[in-house]
Amino acid sequence: MFPSFASLFLVLAIFGSHCHQAPATTRNYEVGSVYTYDYVLGLELNEPPAVSAKDSNGAGGTSGQVKPPSTVGYKVLTTVQVRPVWQNEPGGAILEITLSRPQLQIKSRKAPHPDGFRDHTSQLDSASLHPLYVYWKDGIIQKTYSVTNDDISFVNIKKGIANLLQIPTGTTSGTVDENTPMGQCKVTYESCDTRHVTKHLTGNCEQLAAAQKFPSSTHSSRVLGADVQSNITVRTILTREAVVVEESEATERHTVRTTAKQEVGATINTSQSFKLTGTTSSSDNIVTASSAEAAIKEIAKISGLQMTTDSLVSQYEKFPQCEGPNCKNYDTLIKSLDYESISTNKMASAFIQIVTKFRDASADEIEKILNANKKNLPALLDACAAAGTPSAHKAAMKVLDFEDDDFISNPERYLLGLSLSPTPAPEAIPDLFNLIKKKMKSSKLQETLVLSIAALVNTLRTNNRRTGSPALDKLIDVEVEDYIVKSLEDCTESSCQQMYLRALKNLKSKATLPKLFEIIQSSDPKTGVVAMKAVHAFPDPLIAVTFRPTLLKVVQQLGKKYDSSARTLALDILLRNKPTREEVLQILHLLKNHDSQHAEVTTFMWNRVQEFMETNSELAKFVNDIITEEGLQTYHHLAPKGLSTAFSRTFTSGPSGNTSFSNAIEMSSKILKRSSFDVYIKSSDDSLHLLSLGIFAGGLSSFASSNNEVAVDEESEDATAGMELTLMGVQLRPIVFFTGKGELMSLVWSGAGSERTSAIKGNVLLQDEKQVIPLYCGLVTDINIQGGLSFELAGQVQISLWYRTANSLVENKAALVLQSTIRVDTSFVKSRVDYTVAAEASLHFTSDINFSDGVLMCLKLTQPEFNIRQNIHKTERIPGSKHRLRKAKYKTTPVPGITYALNKKNSQLCGVMYKDEL
Missing domain, CATH: 2.30.230.10 (Lipovitellin; beta-sheet shell regions, chain A)
Structure with a gap:
């Protein structure tokens, strides 16, 4: 003191x-x-x-x-x-x-x-x-x-x-x-x-x-x-x-x-x-x-x-973010961006530092770096997208070729980074819009462009980012949305409709909700599911009371036949938006009247109700009162009849908030139909849907069920399977594993997928906080907080027709480096506090299926052990002097590995499947 x-x-x-x-x-x-x-x-x-x-x-x-x-x-x-x-x-x-x-x-x-x-x-x-x-x-x-x-x-x-x-x-x-x-x-x-x-x-x-x-x-x-x-x-x-x-x-x-x-x-x-x-x-x-x-x-x-x-307000004086011999140059940093370093602290840290350098660099300087480092170009494109400056965007567009339909990975990598940037450059919008209107040769790249521009517009609107250009502001405020809606209306095929519906999911414009509900009620079941997923992604305050009767009709399947996934998604929306007692009563009446043909969807819905009851005391009271009044507290009414499940678990919790995940598995005739793995970060007054990994499948019931067990929904459905990934509210282009039994059998016989295959990887700024606080005494504080996330999603599937078994692994690997730098610099003395938190973690989701005699399935979600490292450096330096004071503190916190308990039914099936190993 x-x-x-x-x-x-x-x-x-x-x-x-x-x-x-x-x-x-x-x-x-x-x-x-x-x-x-x-x-x-x-x-x-x-x-x-x-x-x-x-x-x-x-x-x-x-x-x-x-x-x-x-x-x-x-x-x-x-x-x-x-x-x-x-x-x-x-x-x-x-x-x-x-x-x-x-x-x-x-x-x-x-x-x-x-x-x-x-x-x-x-x-x-x-x-x-x-x-x-x-x-x-x-x-x-x-x-x-x-x-x-x-x-x-x-x-x-x-x-x-x-x-x-x-x-x-x-x-x-x-x-x-x-x-x-x-x-x-x-x-x-x-x-x-x-x-x-x-x-x-x-x-x-x-x-x-x-x-x-x-x-x-x-x-x-x-x-x-x-x-x-x-x-x-x-x-x-x-x-x-x-x-x-x-x-x-x-x-x-x-x-x-x-x-x-x-x-x-x-x-x-x-x-x-x-x-x-x-x-x-x-x-x-x-x-x-x-x-x-x-x-x-x-x-x-x-x-x-x-x-x-x-005026009396202090003036801002920009000083270099890093000064002295410890500052790394481009060559040193780029070496940490090699392919093998993905999802490591080394890459996440280097990524943050390159983003900082790119923000101060000219377009020509960045372009030269990109052209000189083709081997590490994907990670450098991530940095261009995260930098969020016109110069970085201009440089990236010069080195990318959107016309080569045989090599779209780099353009898609850059578009992914733009979609996830918390502070994107508005100047990217006209470039992407022109590319969309030209129609790319690659349908995959065309969809990624449409999804990306919708996400960019939503971010710029949410940030209330004004550009100073009336033409560009009009493009952001009106023209992109009008183009997506009109393109949706002009579609003649369901695949076209579904692409623009996913774009509306990224756009999250309240004005498009009536169109989404119209499509839910009038389209084919699969397209209806995509439209419902879009509604499901909207912030709750935008879901008006006038839409609730429609959601309840979808849950009850009134007026037309809806896909079971659309019904369960509609139930989610109702449950998270403070359902009335009457709405809860109607939902419970539906669930009590389930029969064997609809056992899976009702089991899933009942699990979902119980999951929401854990965090909503009013809903819990409604449900418990109705169960008592209606005499439903019996095994016949409350016991699960299917394998579907939904539950939430906590990853971490503390004074700041908590990180949790929700896992939902919807089965159909003993085969996975849809699963979603969702990660949330919650503080005392807000929450962020960080990740949603979805697996979908259809038309596979005949592989594991007798003829009389095939689900009604799948009687005429082609065999299909794929994966959807949503990061920080941004839907990415779905990855389809196969369509039709011919492609499925080709994959089985060739063994494709039996080796670990990377589905998506990249580097994004999870956190990007810049504040300048002029102090009462006249000095100025510069605050820079950046969270670099390096991630990879990979998987593998092994199928044996001889042993009638299937084993799959979905592996999520990520490294997070959070760097906070608080500086009070002057021309004659510089003081700062650097606080760094770093961790490398992974999450493995495995499923083992044996259908040699009936169907046995065991699902496992495991988190291997990892460490959280915290470093604090307090530094003081006097320009023109050898004086340099540095105080450091280091802390490592081990996080033990864990296998999460999913549900009782799964534990029983795992016990039967592996009884000889216990």
Whole structure:
């Protein structure tokens, strides 16, 4: 803790806590007087305080009596002279603020006090110290005037000093809008008497002018964002005679946390001590102009300096993200992008660093890198997509060939990255739209283009991204959606309809919901399922009450015959949207009347109801009351009659939130019809559907069932199977394994698929948070939080017609590297906290089927053991000096392997199937 903090507590004790309103006395800095102050600015950076389960909202509480971790930081000591040089209107003045003999102090073990501060040479010692002029009116800083070529860091510090002079004349107790270095803030004033004034701020300041707006980006889902909590207190004592500032003590604390993992981030603590040491007389350079603007012009003429007019808000000065010998160049980073490194921490980390470099690179520079590294081009295309800049997109489009229908993997890889980017470049929309209208030779690439542009438009709309170009904004707001809807209406084949329905799923436009429900009720069963999947992906608030009767009809199969998958999806939508008691009653009446022919779908629905009851107390009460009232609490009504199942499990849980998965398996005549594996990240006030992996099959009942067991839905259905993947709400092009029994038997006899085959892989920015926080003291904090996800989805299938067995494995491998960098850089000293979390994990879903004598099936979901590594580096560096302070902390947390219990029926079947091995 700074010595100035201790003096603040003394001031608190003197002031007491019974304050009422700010003084109304007129304050006046007199022309001809020079007010000299001692000023100390202190900064300390640290990791965030530990968060306990009781304090999961990020307020900054600590769990237990833990010794505070060591910090990095510095102090700036200087003498400040405040001199009125113009005062030709009531309550108004031009004040000249000048620094003299600034000195940097750094934390050092050699200091007089343990972990204290000592003097250190820096660029402060030889800096040109230009004055800052402020127009001070009735106690408020209206404008600032700085020397045009002055060092931005010094200008910001002087603005922080000028801010301490602000106490509005006549302000009563309460909250007012006030311009500060942080922007326009809500400031609460209290005063014990005419001399003692207290200010309180909690951040949430606005930069009103366009020139003041700082770089910022965030994920549309709050789960993948960051939270900043601020607390600023300023206590001021005024002089008895002139009623100007005699002493001011300011402390501010900003705590930055990632929402999903709240221990990641940093705290920024600053202190300001401003004490009047004397008043002298001086008539130098006093002007007598008629107005403040005229006075500044006269001052500029006298001094021979050019002035820049500005507000009190600090200026943003961009410094390189990485400086020094530890920064890796392109060649080193690209070596980590080789094929074998997919889904490893090495690749995820290199990916993040290349994205950062690409954001500052020109299109020509990026194009040269892409052309020189063809071997690692797919991963570099991922980086181009994630960079989200016009230059990166332009470079990628120059090296990609969308006309070669024999090699579409690279264009599809880039389109996948664009679809998943949290901050895509709007300039990509016209390029993709032109390609779509040209019609690609490859139908697969054409579908990927359609799905990608829909996802891009949804992201840009969600982020409320305005481009400044009316034509481009119209394309995003209207034209792409109109094109997709019209193309859907013009389709003459179900495959065409299904492609554009998947695009509407990615678009998620409320205006398309009536069209989706129209198709659900009028199309063939398979197309109806695709349309229902699109509705299922919409945010719940968009599902209007008027659609609920239609959803209930689909569940009950009223009016027409619906595919069982459409019915179960409709049930999901109803259950997650607070069903009424009457709706629950009708659903339960349907489930109690199940027969053997519909045993699987009713079993699945009943499992789904039970799953939602675990998190919805009102639904649980409705169901339990109805079961009692209707006399349904019997084995005949409640016992499962089929193999279908649905359940949820928790992966991880903690104060920040939890990660969970939901697994749904819908069977048909003892053969898998549809399965979905969904992963969710949830915080206290939001959730993100991170992943949905779906397997679908049809027309396979005859392989494992007797003739009288073949499902009604599959009597005329061709044999088919495939996989669907949705990442962060973006539907990818489905992968079809086979269509027709001929293709199936060809796969069986050839053994294709018996070796591990990668279905999809890539690198995406799961988290991309950029914030610039101007501090109350005038310094500026730069926040960069990026989460790089490197993933691969692979699988294999082995079928033996001789032994009548089938074994499949779906393997999800991923590496996540979350890097948080919080910096407070100036031209003379740079401080930062880097917090990195890294983990490599995998999830295996296996199914073993034996149909030599009836059908036995065993499903297993296993998570192998892995480690979570956390590294914290706190660094301080003085440009032009060898001084480099680095404090590090490392932690490894092992996560044991686990095999998840699916359901009782599956456990029984596994026990029978492997009884000889138990």
